[in-house]
Amino acid sequence: MTEAAPSYRADALIAEDIEAYLAQHQRKSLLRFITCGSVDDGKSTLIGRLLYDSKMIFEDQLAALEADSKRVGTQGQAIDFALLVDGLAAEREQGITIDVAYRFFATEKRKFIVADTPGHEQYTRNMVTGASTADLAVILIDARKGVLTQTRRHSYLAHLIGVRHLVLAVNKMDLVGYDRATYDAIVANYRAFADSIGIAGFTAIPISGLAGDNITSRSAETPWYDGPTLIEHLETVEVDQDAATGKPFRxxxxxxxxxxxxxxxxxxxxxxxxxxxxxxxxxxxxxxxxxxxxxxxxxxxxxxxxxxxxxxxxxxxxxxxxxxxxxxxADNPPQAADQFEASIVWMAEEAMLPGRPYWLKLGTQTVTAQVQSPKYQINVNTMEQLAARTLELNAIGVANLSTDRPLVYEAYGENRTLGGFILIDKISNATVAAGMLHFALRRAENVHWQAIDVSRERRATLKNQKPAVVWLTGLSGAGKSTIANLVDRKLARMNRHSFLLDGDNVRHGLNRDLGFTDADRVENIRRVGEVAKLMTDAGLIVLTAFISPFRAERDMVRRMMADAEFIEVHVDTPLAEAERRDVKGLYKKARSGQLKNFTGIDSPYEPPEAPEIRIDTTAMSPEQAADLIVERLLEMER
Incomplete structure (x- = not known):
């Protein structure tokens, strides 16, 4: 026992040392930063170098890295540092970054979480994800190429998302002979761009991620540079971690x-x-x-x-x-509103459809939102505000949006949690956009619902019927208008009060300003849905005959109506049969290219998945179809 005592004391001392080390480590401040810029600017290599130099690689990892480096081949170096970060097989094969890679490392002074974001334009949405929680952005520039479009795009996005600190890392200086003139020209070019978008300041550093120049130690190759190394700057940059604490409680x-x-x-x-x-x-x-x-x-x-x-x-x-x-x-709450102006970064392959309902997720709130046509789109090269009717993949624009119920919010510049949102497609559940709220549109607070003494129930009772919307959807030539007309006539003979909204008729008046693009089709159905809702409030049975090709818009109209008042009727006619009929000669024009965006030819039709009524016009006559619909309406009254 006596001989064992020193061992126990040694174990205790080791435990104390570990505890002290962990306590010291816990007290270190944390900096979250991203690396971004154009493709092949050396972002992954830089992060790999930081991990390597900060001794954050285990021996088995290092051995595997050296083996992988030999297999893929390197530029005269024993280690390909990019392989530390590029985790996907496709990334290693192509030598590019696709996904956002998060890595942790620490120095004696600070802890770090770094996100390596993709440089390719098609993966800009991943860069937005990485920047959303960052305190600092390292903008890499290949010294051989200078400031590129993607450099500007990522810088603008980082500034838009609220990243307060920017580092301009002019990389691959070894490939330009550490030429000071080249470095100075790049910094001057970037400074002019930064000033144009409101970036107050940035720190420029000449580096070589591969050779390690000015990363963790000063390089003898750049005697003309007297600023900090990259790691020195990362360790000392002021991160206002108390900023959120000093704001009102949320x-x-x-x-x-x-x-x-x-x-x-x-x-x-x-x-x-x-x-x-x-x-x-x-x-x-x-x-x-x-x-x-x-x-x-x-x-x-x-x-x-x-x-x-x-x-x-x-x-x-x-x-x-x-x-x-x-x-x-209680004495300092945030506001709630249902109409806003916002910046939107579109991240989906399919263009934004103004007026289409999307899920909007802000913090823990989820509401339905509709985005209007953009006020303008940003040209990231010139910062021009360009006219736009929609937003394509990676486009950045400003637009108004409305939500189906009040959203508790604060401007993004004041509170990222209550000001930043994403838009989600209701059909695919894919995230299609990220956005930042600027302010509420005050007209939302000035417009109030006017109470009406005669209720919709009273109006329906006076007409001795149940209000409803019978929504006939199907391809052009399916027989929607024929069936709707027959239903309207049958209801009139039964002394029911109905009204028929026909697609062609509505486009002569209410929707005469709309064309046949996807965005115009969305707005067409939205307006018709609002009119149909008002008519049901008046106690009417509303019949509609519209192609209405998109499920999202039909579902939008369904949600406008009271429970069980929306009857979706799929007039299911095969394309070949509808084209054979071609009463108006539209299919012939579409096939010859004279008619663009024609449903079924060069514009999609999304059939209902669970309609209340399905009518197979190849097996049922229009008269039989009309009787089926009338019977459904009578069942509602029983």
Missing amino acids: MPVQWVNRPNLDFRGFSGLIASGTVKPGDAVRVLPSGKTSTVSRVVTFGGDLDEAVAGQSVTLTLADEIDCSRGDVIAP
Whole structure:
């Protein structure tokens, strides 16, 4: 036992050293940064060099890296540092970055999380993802190529997303002989661009990621440069981690924590500010007020919680609060609105369709949003504001949008959590855009719903019928108008009050300003849906005959109506049969190229997946189809 005692003391000393090291490490500040720029500017190589020089590579990783480097071949170097970051097989094969790669490393002074973002234009959406949480952006420029379009695009996006610190890393200086004139010309060119988009300042550093010049140690090859190395700058740049804490308290509710009948708390990540027991709070958008009773965490209750912490709040009063609500100070809450101006970065292959409903996700809130035609699109080379009717892949524009219910928000410049959003396609569930709210459109607060004394139920009772929308959809020539006319006549003979909205007739008046592009088709159906809704409020049975090719717009109209009042009728006629009929000669024109954007030929038709009624016109006469629809309407009245 006596001989073993020193071993125990040694173990204790080791444990103390480890504990002290971990405590010191925990106290280090954290810098999140991204590397971005054009393709093949050396972003992955730079990050690999940082990981290597900071001793963040295990021996087995290093051995595997050396083996991979020999296999793929390097530029006279023993190690291809890019392979440390490029994890996808396709990335290694092509020598490019596709996905966003996150890596952690640390020095004696600071901890870092770095995101290596793609340089290819087609993967710009991934760069936006990486920049959304970054404090600093390293903009790489190939010294041989200078400032490129993608350099400008990434710089503009980083500035737009609110990255406060920029480093201009002029890379591959070894390939231009460390020429100072080349470096100075690139910096001057970039400075002119940065000034034009409002970038207040940036730090320029001449580097070589491959050779290690000015990365972690000063290079003898650049005696004319007297600034910091890249790692020195990253270690010392001021990151205002207290900025969020100093702002008003905001906590989007992620879920209601109800493990038993004795506990009901509201869990979420504190976006800004501080909170403690006794604070008076307001739940938005309802506006209900209460007082914080406890601040609960897994490790026990806190006397105070700050921005960046995940907590569960219990309130003194049993008030309604659920996922998507925001808890804020009772005397300083954020606003709620349903119309906004926003910057939008379009990230989908298919162009934006103005008027189409998308899911908008902001924090923990999810609402339906419609984006109007852009006010303008940004030319990232000249910063011109260009006229645009839509936004294509990687386009950046400014547009107004509206939501189906009030959204609790703050301007993106004030609060990223309550100001940054994504748009999601309702059919594919794919993220199609990222956006930043500028401000609410005040007309949303000035326009109020006028109460009407005679209710829609009363109007329907006076007509002795149930209001409904019978929405006939199908290809051109399917027989929609013929069937709708027959239904209208049958209802009139039964003393029912109905009205027929026909696609061609509506385009002579209400929608005469619309063409047949996808965007115009969306707006066409939106307007018809609003008119149909007003007619059902009047107690009418509304019949519509529209191709209405997109499911999203038909679903949009369905959501406008009261429960069970929307009857979707798929007039299902095969394309070959519809083309054989070709009563108006439209298919012939479309086949010859005289008629563009014709549904079924060069514009898609999305058939209903679960219509209330399906009519096969190859097996059922128009008269039989009309009787089937009338019978469905009569069933609603029983």
